[in-house]
Amino acid sequence: MSSGxxxxxxxxxxxxxxxMTVNPKLLRQWDQAGQTKVVLRCTGEEELLVLEARARSLKLCVRSIEDAGKTQIAAGSRTVLGILGSGRLVNQVTGKLRLL
Structure with a gap:
């Protein structure tokens, strides 16, 4: 499996x-629509935090992942951002990013 x-x-x-607890209706819709996942790249942790704030402001389900620091990345560094919501709203946050 690729890193992306x-x-x-x-x-x-x-x-x-x-x-599961905050918005089960959204989760059902995502599941019924095929569980779409798209992996994009940003310039670094600072941009990731801006994207996270923008997604939160749109009331999207969002979660950043902090690295444990056991290999190449410093502990606590945010390396991945998950955003779950309607494609239209998610695209408002990620539309200018490139595929990984």
Missing amino acids: KIAAQHATLACYKIA
């Missing part, structure tokens, strides 16, 4: 756990 696929799975699980 691994990142998508990890972020998806984090969002899934939140949506």
Whole structure:
């Protein structure tokens, strides 16, 4: 599995756990629509935090993943951002990003 696929799975699980209790209707819609996952790249942790804030402001289900620091990345560094919501709203946050 590619690193992008691994990142998508990890972020998806984090969002899934939140949506189960906070917005089960959204989770059902996502499930029925085929569980779409798209992996994009940003310039770094600072941009990731801006994207996270923008997603939260749109009331999307969002979860950033902090690295444990056991290999190449410093502990606590945010490396992955999961966003779950309607494609239209998610695209408002991620529409200018490029595929990983």
